[in-house]
C-alpha cells in the first residue's frame with residue numbers, strides 16, 4: 779500500500795481545527811507520515827494546547843518543524859526580541875496561555891521547541907516552514923531563510939532538481955487571492971490563512987486531496 783503523507787501548516791493556536799482535520803483525514807499514526815510545518819502558537823487562541831497535542835503526535839511518530847513564531851517566543855524569552863515586537867506579531871494569546879499553564883509547562887515546551895528541525899527531507903519532497911533561497915543547496919540554507927523567506931522563494935524556481943518543496947508561512951490568499959492550497963510545480967503552499975480567519979487545511983500527498991476547517995474571524999491582525 780502506498781504511503782500517505784499528511785501535511786498541516788501554520789496552525790497558530792487553532793487546536794480544535796487541528797484535531798478535527800486529523801479525525802476527518804483518518805490519520806493513522808505509524809501507517810501515515812504526518813508532517814507539521816511550524817507556527818503552532820501565536821495570533822490564535824490555544825497555542826499552548828496545540829503544542830501539547832503536537833508533542834504527543836511527535837511522540838507517536840509525526841515530524842514537527844520549527845516555525846518563525848516558535849523562534850520568536852524563544853528569542854523573546856532570552857531577551858533578543860522586544861516584548862512589543864512579539865506582541866505585535868501575535869504573541870499575546872501564547873503568553874497568556876503559558877501564564878495559565880505555569881512555568882514548568884513553559885520551560886518544557888521551550889526546550890522542546892529549541893530542538894525542532896528547520897526542514898525535513900522525504901523524497902521527492904522537502905518540507906520547510908517558509909521556503910528556501912533559490913539556487914542554494916539545502917545544506918547551505920540559512921536558518922533565517924528557512925524560517926522567514928517569502929517572495930524571494932515562492933516567486934522563483936527552487937533550483938532543486940526532482941524535488942517538490944512543501945511550505946507554509948505565507949498565506950496563499952495574500953499572493954494568489956484565494957485561501958486554497960497552491961500547487962506550483964516545484965512547490966506546494968499549504969498555509970491557507972487559519973490565522974486570518976480563513977481555513978486550516980490538511981493536505982494529503984502524493985494525491986493532493988485536502989480537508990479544511992474554517993477558523994472564523996475571532997482573531998484578526
Ligand SMILES: [Mn+2]
Pocket residue numbers: 817845846847907925946947948
Ligand atoms: Mn510563519
